Amino acid sequence: MEKRGTISAPMAKLFFRYAAMNAGKSTALLQVAHNYEERGHRVRLYTAAVDDRYGHGLVTSRLGPQREAQEFTSETDFLTDHQADAGVACILIDEAQFLSKVQVWALHELAHLRHVPVICYGLRTDFQGELFPGSAALLGLADEMDEMRTICDCGRRATMNMRVDANNRKVTEGAQVEIGGNARYRAVCGRCFRS
Numbered sequence: 001m002e003k004r005g006t007i008s009a010p011m012a013k014l015f016f017r018y019a020a021m022n023a024g025k026s027t028a029l030l031q032v033a034h035n036y037e038e039r040g041h042r043v044r045l046y047t048a049a050v051d052d053r054y055g056h057g058l059v060t061s062r063l064g065p066q067r068e069a070q071e072f073t074s075e076t077d078f079l080t081d082h083q084a085d086a087g088v089a090c091i092l093i094d095e096a097q098f099l100s101k102v103q104v105w106a107l108h109e110l111a112h113l114r115h116v117p118v119i120c121y122g123l124r125t126d127f128q129g130e131l132f133p134g135s136a137a138l139l140g141l142a143d144e145m146d147e148m149r150t151i152c153d154c155g156r157r158a159t160m161n162m163r164v165d166a167n168n169r170k171v172t173e174g175a176q177v178e179i180g181g182n183a184r185y186r187a188v189c190g191r192c193f194r195s
C-alpha cells in the first residue's frame with residue numbers, strides 16, 4: 001500500500017459541467033481547448049454523432065468559432081482511442097449527455113488510472129425533466145461538477161429544457177432525442193416549465 005504523500009502521478013479528475021440549452025457549453029469547451037494549446041499541450045475533442053445541428057464532427061459555439069471534433073457513438077471506446085494516441089493533456093467532450101454508462105466509467109478510468117483530465121459538457125435533463133443516461137452516470141461518477149448558469153425569459157435561473165412546437169407551445173410527449181434534430185427548445189426556470 002502506498003503511504004500518504006508518496007503518490008507521484010499528477011492528480012487528474014473527471015469533470016461534469018452541466019447546464020440547460022444555450023448556456024454556452026460549447027464556447028466554454030473551445031476556450032479550455034485554446035488555453036491548453038496556448039501552453040503547448042494537445043487536447044482531444046469529442047462531440048456526439050447524434051448532434052447534427054451544425055454538421056457532423058464540429059464543436060460549434062453560437063458566438064462564432066467552431067472546430068473539428070471526433071464524433072462519438074455508443075460504439076466508441078475511449079480507452080482504445082487513448083491508447084492509440086496517448087500524448088494528449090486533456091480530453092474534452094461536448095454533448096456528454098449522450099454518453100453511455102460504460103463510456104462514463106471508461107472516462108473515469110482515463111482520469112484516475114491514466115492520469116488524463118476529462119472535462120464533459122452536457123445537459124442535465126431532457127424535455128420531460130428526466131436525466132439523460134450520460135448525465136446520470138456523470139452525476140454519479142464525476143469528481144467535480146458545476147452548473148453553468150443561464151437565464152429564463154422571466155429572469156430566473158433556467159434549469160429545464162422545454163421542447164416547443166412551431167407555435168412555441170410546450171411539447172410533453174415524444175422521444176428523448178428527435179431524429180433529425182429539428183426539435184426546438186427553450187431553456188426555462190422550473191416555474192415557467194410548469195406553467
Ligand SMILES: [Zn+2]
Nearest residue numbers: 152154189192
Ligand atoms: Zn421563468
